Amino acid sequence: MAELLPGLSELRLPPMHLVRQRFADDAVVDIAAAVRAELRRPEIAARLRPGLRVAIAVGSRGIANLALIVRTLVTGLRERGAEPFIVAAMGSHGGATADGQRAVLARCGVDEASVGCPIRSRMDAVVVGTVVRQGESYRTAPVDDPAALSVYMDRHAWEDADLVIPVARVKPHTGFRGRIESGIGKMLCIGLGKHVGCTRLHREGYGGFAELIPAAAAAVLATGRIACALAVVENAYERTALVEMVAPERILDREPALLDRARALMPRLLLDAIDVLVVEEIGKDISGTGMDPNITGRGELGRPQAFTGPDIGRIVALGLSAATKGNATGVGMADVVTRRLAAQVDAVATATNVLTSGSLAGGKLPIAIDGDEAAIMAAASCVPGVAPRDARIVRIRSTLHLSEIAVSQNLLDAARGHPDFSVVGPFKGWLESAARSDG
DSSP: OOOOOTTTTTOOOOOEEEEEEOOOOOOOSOHHHHHHHHHHSHHHHTTOOTTOEEEEEEOSSOOTTHHHHHHHHHHHHHHTTOEEEEEEOOTTTGGGSHHHHHHHHHHTTOSHHHHSSOEEOOOOEEEEEEEEEETTEEEEOOTTOTTOEEEEEEHHHHHSOSEEEEEEEOBOOSSOOSSSOBSHHHIIIIITTHHHHHHHHHTTOGGGHHHHHHHHHHHHHTTTOBOOEEEEEEOTTSOEEEEEEEOGGGHHHHHHHHHHHHHHHOOOOOOSEEEEEEEEEEOTTTOTTSSOHHHHSOBTTBSOTTOOSOEEEEEEEEEEOGGGTTOOTTGGGOSEEEHHHHHHOOHHHHHHHHHHHTOGGGGOOOEEESSHHHHHHHHHTTSTTOOGGGOOEEEESBTTBOSEEEEEGGGHHHHHTSTTEEEEEEOOOTTOOTTOOOO
16 A cells, blocks of 8 residues: 555544445346347338448447447448448547557447447538527527537538437436437437537537437437437446337437436445545446546536435545546546556547536546555545544445445445345455456
8 A cells, every 4th residue: 555644544434334225227138139220210211221321330439239229220321231330329439640549449349340340430510400508408500600609520420321320328417307318319419510510519518408419409300311320228237228129200309218218227336425435446337427427416417407416525536447538528526646657648638528528627636645545545635523533434346336346344235224225245345356247
């Protein structure tokens, strides 16, 4: 262990225990069969005619079974005589470069070998529609309206394809609440909008996204270039709970119900109060904000609306995920980090992301302490009115992995009294993770 700072060496942390949280485990048994069945639906199959060039839009999130889903979609399109290819639909992710976005797709398991079709990655985008603010809402507008906001689409998708099919995971957003949050609509106008389109819409701020995203998505849909969308919903164990092809005219009406389903299946911390939350890994592959405010209750704009999770005093982030490649967006929501995490930060990738989103607080680096245990001690020592030994501490792998967590001794009674908790045994050390069996 690293040498402790003055004042920390005499402190002690409470014993920790592994506990398992139980969530609903609805899951699709045969994912490929489910995708094929969706493609056979008459209202979907009728749109996929022989000879059509189809751009499949794939984003940067680590969706479960993504390569299988995309490969099955590619095969199904080819069986119908279409000519599919992949485009990166991830705004400014991947350092806002074509090669960077291709690499992000590869880290998500999507490359030409795994899905069986070409991948075309570029950052160029073209204006395909416009929206204008009208009071607290937005509406589509003529291109020559001087107050209009341009809505963009990836140039490959626009010029090299006849139709586009976005593959999007639907889930609650980390920064705003609305009928449509993260999912199809957002991918249509922000993911496919590349860096220029993503940046332009983010300048409006999350406060307007509940109205802006549906309006901008409607502008894209009005082009007639969206064949359908493949929506994915996951459960708390990162298993595919639903795959559904949605016809373009139904996207804006259907997505709210899919969002409700996703919200009901989300993992959560089944405790009332936590003094120190220790997060082993944060990263863009885990959440758009590194760690999900829907779990921590802490976002740049404060506590998320309708948040029902525990009150959390301090947050410690121990490291960045390998897949985030140094993008530390969201690190500013922690109170303490390790020097190891600080050394992992790619300043350019992080700055690109936070400047694009306008979420500057998410890029600020908290105090960095040498060593995991010392960082946790530092956070525990700053909980008002509580000795570190008495702090209620919870340790998680990430905000995406909550089926098995470590809790301090003083939370065991709460765990034993909860019908969806089961105690596994002692947690054998802050660096011990081999015993974990997430789901």
